Amino acid sequence: NAGVTQTPKFRVLKTGQSMTLLCAQDMNHEYMYWYRQDPGMGLRLIHYSVGEGTTAKGEVPDGYNVSRLKKQNFLLGLESAAPSQTSVYFCASSWDRGRSPLHFGNGTRLTVT
Amino acid sequence: GENVEQHPSTLSVQEGDSAVIKCTYSDSASNYFPWYKQELGKGPQLIIDIRSNVGEKKDQRIAVTLNKTAKHFSLHITETQPEDSAVYFCAATTGGTSYGKLTFGQGTILTVHP
Numbered sequence: 001n002a003g004v005t006q007t008p009k010f011r012v013l014k015t016g017q018s019m020t021l022l023c024a025q026d027m028n029h030e031y032m033y034w035y036r037q038d039p040g041m042g043l044r045l046i047h048y049s050v051g052e053g054t055t056a057k058g059e060v061p062d063g064y065n066v067s068r069l070k071k072q073n074f075l076l077g078l079e080s081a082a083p084s085q086t087s088v089y090f091c092a093s094s095w096d097r098g099r100s101p102l103h104f105g106n107g108t109r110l111t112v113t
Numbered sequence: 114g115e116n117v118e119q120h121p122s123t124l125s126v127q128e129g130d131s132a133v134i135k136c137t138y139s140d141s142a143s144n145y146f147p148w149y150k151q152e153l154g155k156g157p158q159l160i161i162d163i164r165s166n167v168g169e170k171k172d173q174r175i176a177v178t179l180n181k182t183a184k185h186f187s188l189h190i191t192e193t194q195p196e197d198s199a200v201y202f203c204a205a206t207t208g209g210t211s212y213g214k215l216t217f218g219q220g221t222i223l224t225v226h227p
Contacts, residue, residue: 042217098206098213099145104156
């Protein structure tokens with residue numbers, strides 16, 4: 001089992017460009033999450049999904065969109081990248097919301113210049 | 114909403130010493146408290162968790178204690194080894210209207226010197 005796989009691992013964007021981060025999990029988990037990690041701020045929830053076809057906003061959703069067309073995939077989109085979105089992005093999945101372990105991918109390091 | 118404060122932000126110990134990381138939370142309805150370890154270049158990985166009906170849990174060299182009255186919980190690592198060097202995050206899950214919302218602390222960089 002691969003667990004949670006994120007692509008790409010690294011990306012550099014210019015301000016205003018768009019991109020999609022891909023997340024795939026092979027554990028048949030219902031719940032999936034996108035977090036961003038910034039120095040000294042821990043992990044902050046961007047968006048999450050409680051099942052195929054559903055999405056919901058987290059703490060810091062502005063500037064991001066998500067889609068969950070298939071249970072195993074959760075996509076994070078940046079329509080018009082800004083320098084403030086420079087961060088490390090982590091995808092995670094779990095079988096229960098908030099009361100079971102999160103399984104994280106290894107992250108995508110995004111730099112917006 | 115829930116607020117989780119984690120201290121210290123950095124911790125340096127000698128191999129074989131103990132390390133303690135402390136977290137406080139604000140929401141008395143919080144009922145699940147996991148700890149994650151993040152190694153360089155990787156995603157966080159659960160190392161231990163505790164639920165609100167338990168005061169202490171131990172797994173080999175790692176233990177977590179929970180004081181619901183004071184709203185704080187701690188991670189204890191005994192006989193530290195260089196491979197324990199990593200960033201550690203605490204987290205708390207709330208119930209009530211924010212069911213299942215997981216809030217992370219700011220993280221502690223632990224360095225174990227050989």
